[in-house]
Amino acid sequence: FPPSHGLFPMRGALVTLLFISGVRSHGSVDQALLDEIKNNPHWNEQYIDTCSGDKIGEQAGLQCHIYRIFLYTVKVEVRSLEPFLIVRKEFIPTDYTDAFLEEIRKEELAIQTTVNQKTGKNAPSVCRNTNGAFLPHHRYGISSKIFRHIQQRFPSIDFRKAEQFQVLSYNSGGHYAPHFDYLDYASEEVASRCQWYREGGNRLMTFLFIMKTADKGGGTVFPRIATSVLPTKGDAIVWLNMEADNGKLQQSLHGA
Numbered sequence: 001f002p003p004s005h006g007l008f009p010m011r012g013a014l015v016t017l018l019f020i021s022g023v024r025s026h027g028s029v030d031q032a033l034l035d036e037i038k039n040n041p042h043w044n045e046q047y048i049d050t051c052s053g054d055k056i057g058e059q060a061g062l063q064c065h066i067y068r069i070f071l072y073t074v075k076v077e078v079r080s081l082e083p084f085l086i087v088r089k090e091f092i093p094t095d096y097t098d099a100f101l102e103e104i105r106k107e108e109l110a111i112q113t114t115v116n117q118k119t120g121k122n123a124p125s126v127c128r129n130t131n132g133a134f135l136p137h138h139r140y141g142i143s144s145k146i147f148r149h150i151q152q153r154f155p156s157i158d159f160r161k162a163e164q165f166q167v168l169s170y171n172s173g174g175h176y177a178p179h180f181d182y183l184d185y186a187s188e189e190v191a192s193r194c195q196w197y198r199e200g201g202n203r204l205m206t207f208l209f210i211m212k213t214a215d216k217g218g219g220t221v222f223p224r225i226a227t228s229v230l231p232t233k234g235d236a237i238v239w240l241n242m243e244a245d246n247g248k249l250q251q252s253l254h255g256a
Contacts, residue, residue, distance in 0.1 A: 015162035016181055016206040016241075017150075020218070021104050021169050072153075080225050083251040084240045087229055091153070091236035092146060097211045099142040104211075107133050109169055127177035132168040139165075150207070161200060170218070170256070178223055178255035181206045182241040182248040202246065208237040224251045 065076045075089035109131035137147040143165060151159050181203045185194075208220065210231040220237060221228040229237055241252045 015157060015159060016203050017159070017162050017165050018206065018208045019100070019165055019167045019211050020208065021101060021167050021211045074153075079227055079229060080222070080239075080251075083225070083249050084238075085222065085225075085227070086238050087231065088153075088236040088238065090234045092149065092209055092211075092234045094234060096142060096146055096149065097234055100140075100146060101211055103140045103142055104167055107135070107167065109133050109167070112168065127179065129174045130168050130170050130176060131174075132166060134164040134166050136164055137162075146209075163200075163203075170214075176256045178221070178253050180241065180248060180253060182252065184248065202242060204242045205238065205240045210235045210237075218256075220254055220256050222251070222254045224253050 062078050062081070064078070065074070067074050073090075077087040077089065079085040079087060110133060112128055112130050112132045135143060137159075138144045147159065147165075151157075183197070183202055185197075208231075210218075210233055213231075213233045219228045219230045222239075231237060239252060239254070241249055243249050
């Protein structure tokens with residue numbers, strides 16, 4: 001995103017800010033757990049195969065860029081053009097990630113839920129096995145620093161309109177089956193029950209920040225473009241969830 005003279009106000013669209021604070025593996029994952037994932041109706045062999053390594057779908061014109069803005073080095077991998085998908089390497093400084101993790105240890109991370117499309121309510125689901133919590137942008141001094149760091153480097157977007165930080169931690173066998181961050185509701189009446197949807201609209205794009213390199217696995221897979229990303233500590237993965245007409249971007253399907 002190039003610098004602009006003003007902030008994109010995000011009217012009718014939200015930005016999702018996710019932080020992966022841990023992906024831990026306590027030895028090898030046993031066969032019973034692998035079979036459970038493979039038998040999960042939300043996963044299939046194609047999705048699982050794409051998870052096996054860092055892959056880039058075959059698209060012409062994909063590039064990597066390294067350049068400087070004053071004293072700041074920018075490293076960008078363009079992973080896809082349709083949908084827009086980039087990786088900002090080493091985006092968050094190590095001292096920021098370490099300080100953030102120290103604060104997160106004070107938080108109680110609960111089992112995460114998914115949104116029921118028919119009711120608009122959150123509920124546990126077999127497609128998701130992870131712990132997490134939502135944090136206000138300025139909960140801690142370090143979270144404020146990270147918020148400003150993000151805003152300064154993506155100046156065309158007004159992150160004050162973004163959702164709260166969502167911190168996620170995956171234990172051994174944790175996963176989130178392929179899904180859309182864009183939310184489909186059964187009706188506008190159901191959607192209106194969600195306060196942040198009423199105030200901000202649907203999810204335009206997702207920023208995923210890696211606060212700790214996974215012990216094993218830890219990739220984000222985009223099966224419809226045959227691409228997976230195995231990020232490391234400090235990386236940021238950024239993608240669009242919404243078409244120009246505010247509809248769902250079908251290629252944004254992803255899992256972890």
